[in-house]
Amino acid sequence: MVGQEIYSPFLLAFAEQNGGNWMSSHIPTFSAMDPSYSLPDNVAMITLQVLEDGSVLMRLAHLYEMGEDKDLSVMAYVDLRKLFPDKMISKITEMNLSANQERVELEKKRLIWKVEGPPKEEMKVKGGPVDPSKLVVELGPMEIRTFILVFQA
Numbered sequence: 001m002v003g004q005e006i007y008s009p010f011l012l013a014f015a016e017q018n019g020g021n022w023m024s025s026h027i028p029t030f031s032a033m034d035p036s037y038s039l040p041d042n043v044a045m046i047t048l049q050v051l052e053d054g055s056v057l058m059r060l061a062h063l064y065e066m067g068e069d070k071d072l073s074v075m076a077y078v079d080l081r082k083l084f085p086d087k088m089i090s091k092i093t094e095m096n097l098s099a100n101q102e103r104v105e106l107e108k109k110r111l112i113w114k115v116e117g118p119p120k121e122e123m124k125v126k127g128g129p130v131d132p133s134k135l136v137v138e139l140g141p142m143e144i145r146t147f148i149l150v151f152q153a
Contacts (some may be wrong), residue, residue, distance in 0.1 A: 011061040037082035043139055047146075056149040059101055062139040066125065073141050075125060080135040084151070091150035092130055099146050 015101030039045065045060035064073045080089060094103040127145060139145060 018058045030123050032083040034085040037079065037085075039078060039083075042069075042074075043076045043078055046144070050147070054151075057095075057146070057149070058149055059144060059146045060137060060139060061144040062141055064088075066141040068141070075127070076139045078137040078139065080130075080137060080149075084149075088152040089132075089135055089149055090152040091148075092132060092135065093148045093150075094130065095146045095148055097144060097146055099148065 040062050044061050044063055044064055045058065046061050047057055048153075049057045050106055051057055060078055062076055066073055079125070080092070095101065096106045125140035126143055127140055130137055137145060
């Protein structure tokens with residue numbers, strides 16, 4: 001999507017290194033995604049960040065609203081095995097949007113509001129829990145999901 005490329009481009013960052021043996025102790029090139037795989041046209045990766053403990057914070061966003069596009073306003077699927085083909089994900093934890101609380105804990109604390117009048121039908125489509133054996137993330141229209149990934153060493 002052109003809007004994503006203009007307003008949210010990937011940011012490359014570089015740091016100066018001291019020492020002569022850096023190249024022998026680090027991999028100088030890296031491509032995380034399987035070359036034959038790409039994110040669905042209705043999905044953007046909005047965060048991919050290595051955390052201090054070595055785990056990875058990842059946010060995926062569905063870019064379309066329900067009914068906005070006949071082909072793209074549908075459930076989207078992201079295969080994490082193809083997104084990180086050279087890494088084995090040993091643990092995946094869904095977090096709240098700000099990544100400071102597990103989604104399971106957040107759901108336990110969710111308020112149930114008393115509303116007047118007849119209940120409205122829930123039209124939202126949301127992705128379900130991620131099966132750790134399949135590692136496929138589902139994203140409903142306009143949904144943003146945040147995960148902490150731990151890779152096997």
